Amino acid sequence: MAPAAKATLAHIVASIVDDVDAVEVTETDLGDRARLDVSVADGELGRVIGRRGRTAASIRTVTRAAAVIDDVDLDIEFVDD
């Protein structure tokens, strides 16, 4: 339901981390909106979040811009597992 946002999020995160293969983006349909959960390899979440959450904020901004194409409201979660 949010292919552009999903592709955008996957591309950005893969561009930031070392372990590209460990990047996973899963999509959940919440009815009136969608949620994207992104997870990365152990120890790499910090670099995705960035200092004081700055990189995470930029990731959300750009991914939500892509979600305009998908015409869907989007939540983006960085999963620590």
Place this chain on the structure above:
Amino acid sequence: MEWVETTAKTIDEAKEKALDQLGVADDDAEFEILEEPKAGLFGLIRGEARVRGRIRPTEARPKVERRRGRRSDTSSASTPSDAGTTATATDERGDDTGEDTGDTSGGAATRSGNGRGRRGGNSGSTGDGAQRSRARRDDRTDRDDRDDRPPVEPAAVGAAAVSFMEGLVEAFGLQATVELDIDGTELDVRVEGDDLGLLIGPGGRTLLAVQDLARVAAQRKLGDHETRLRIDVAGYRERRRTALERFARTVAEQVIDTSSPRSLEPMPSADRKVIHDVLVEIDGVTSHSEGDDPYRRVVVTPA
């Protein structure tokens, strides 16, 4: 003196309301315009005009008080004090990634011809012989080949940024070309194509986030490097700068004409710098910034 803050469809109506609340005539009050009605051009569209006013203190010049965010209770900060206390010199820290959930289509989504040549005003690193290299799809950097050689060539940083931008354009489902200019350690990546407004966003905030991520990506792939990377989309930066300069001059005239301070819309640091740079050349006004990002804004006061 107590400030009152009012909103209305027009600035005049908002002033009327404030005068009603203050219970004085126009001559005995002073105003600060907080928001223009439906200021669609620079920043968020908020619709209503907002002003604040107070009874004019005897023989005191209009002063500007610190405001944090746009909901703060200004009446609590009502002790008259020297106008100078709030003036922080020109600011410009680089962190302006305001997270905006809002309407990304409202921004400067139009595309137009772009006669840009940012050639002048470089920092004197290499002078004239700017090498121009055109990066295309085929020089993507190989993700699996990352060794941390200490000296990183600007060209490698540029290639990483180009690769990042090409992937981003593709993920958005857009058609665009990505070009790279290298001038010493200054890297300019330009994206050109149709319908790129989403990559710019309202007030260029999406573009700032994109640039931030391109920097992070280039750094992650290549390690620390001494380059200055800038991303532009559809000539937005140059158009924005021109429009801001014109806007700054208009505001200066108004502030001089009315002898009233004007508080502008929140803007990113780069935009605020453009405004400050114009105003510092104009006699009769001074400017400073107030508030915290992403709501930090320029305030223009009569000198």
